[in-house]
Amino acid sequence: MADATTAAAPVAGDGAATNPLRVGLASDRITNPCSAVFFGASGDLFKRMLLPAIYTMRLRGTLPADFALVGFARTPFDDDGFRDYCRQQLEQFLPADRKPQGALWDDFARRISYITADFKNTAHFSQLKDRLAKNDEEFGTAGNHLFYLATPPSVFPVVIEHLNKSGLDKNDKGWTRVVVEKPFGTDLESARSLQRVIESVFSESSIYRIDHYLGKEPVQDIIALRFANTIFEPIWNRNYVANVQITSAESLGVEERGAYYDHAGALRDMIQNHVINLLALVAMEAPISADADAVRSEKYKVLSAIAPPTHADVWQMSARGQYGAGTIDGHPVKGYRQEPDVAPDSNTETYAAARLYVENWRWAGVPFYLRSGKRLPRKLAEIAVTFKPIPHRFYGESTDQIEPNVLVIKIDPDEGISMRFEAKVPGPKEHIRSVYMDFSYGSGFGVQSPPAYERLIGDAIQGDQTLFTRWDSVERAWEIVTPILEVWQNTKDFSFPNYAAGSEGPESAVKLFHDWRRL
Ligand code: BG6
Helix, strand or coil, X not given: CCCHHHCCCCCCCCXXXXXXXXXXXXXXXXXXXXXXXXXXXXXXXXXXXXXXXXXXXXXXXXXXXXXXXXXXXXXXXXXXXXXXXXXXXXXXXXXXXXCCCHHHHHHHHHCEEEEECCCCCHHHHHHHHHHHHHHHHHHCCCCCEEEEECCCHHHHHHHHHHHHHCCCCCCCCCCEEEEECCCCCCCHHHHHHHHHHHHHHCXXXXXXXXXXXXXXXXXXXXXXXXXXCCCCHHHCCCCCXXXXXXEEECCCCCCCCHHHHCCCXXXXXXXXXXXXXXXXXXXXXXXCCCCHHHHHHHHHHHHHCECCCCHHHHHHHEEEECEECEEECCEEECCHHHCCCCCCCCCCCCEEEEEEEECCCCCCCCEEEEEEECCCCCCEEEEEEEECCCCCCCCHHHHHHCCCCEEEEEEECCCEEEEEEEEECCCCCCCEEEEEEEEEHHHHHCCCCCCHHHHHHHHHHHCCCCCCCCHHHHHHHHHHHHHHHHHHHHCCXXXXXXXXXXXXXXXXXXXXXXXXXXX
């Protein structure tokens, strides 16, 4: 039962209470009680993303009232020590207006416990089993268990095997769900073998593969834009669309993640998951309902229509780059090969671009350009749908200056939708210029979008798989990128580093497509 200590406190910037566009909407409160177990709770992801998301859910009043959190990781802590650790991390990673304090924090803290564990030790999983039973009694968590794998991927199979050995995969009291972080495998074969381990223990309906891009508000809104309106669908096809560009650019470098990144690269790290998921949402057919599997089946269907490039086509269909030293925001930054834990002769790409075709009735012949890179001039995630030019020379020679219409779905850092169209400049002459219609979520709804992890953790607790990637699509995404991965891996690029930090990317990307939108 909710009591005074679990009631919602206002979250600054939320604006929900005063927003007329929210009037009449059902409460966002999740009513599903549960214990959430975080494997790898002493790691980076937990402290930076997961814990702040959960505590903010508590502040917003969306977390179930009957909730408990169990940390399970190697770093030694007792329960109180871990509570202190959590409090320190929240102090560091949440804004000043959401600090852990007062009755709300005290209530949250007493629901936290910790098991210092070796992931290979069955006894520690038995300890976990006892803890979960205790949580049911103390906190009314009703036998529902959310197992969140926030460990390095190499540990995923070990945890799954031990959940099975200790009988934690079976549950006759409530539900059991397992949330798997990315990367799901490092190539097609390793993804398949991880899937074999997971599916030998859990059914697909209990597996929640996270791709945090799917939890970003503007990404969720792609479905609403397309299927809650009638004006876009008739033109959303090869008859009207010239090309689609999907960009996820970052100005950050690899930070402290050199050891991971040097074995991954941009194609594995971003394109295989985040960017291909965006492609699926923008190109799929209308699902028959908003039901999770109806949506995910359409995503899979459209990915199946993408022909992976042949090995021979890879160089014409893709471009790769690696950043050298340069300047970001006026500050000099080092090159990728000088970053910590990166090989001094690394062949790993920090920029990847590809041209793919969706070979179906709707999209035949329309190129989809994908790109992602680090140390580019700025952070930018967006999908731009560029429409075909006007069909005849209505303005004589000036017709050449008329730009095509572009609809941009802005994902990060701006969140909104913008439409470029042409308008006459006021005055006696027929001067035509591009103008924009802009919608921004912040000013439109007066609410700050909740971070992706809040939405995704909430959905996993609710049992809604819509925003989690189904195995068939993960496998298909690996199939699409595999030829590129193989050719790139087997060919040393002697031009690396081939773009300066802070530039728009390598020359080869311009050869692939001369009309990239400016970063
Ligand atoms: C992660 C990648 O999945 O996404 C990182 O591993 C990348 O390399 C990050 O920086 C980008 O996420 P966002 O939400 O900042 O665009």
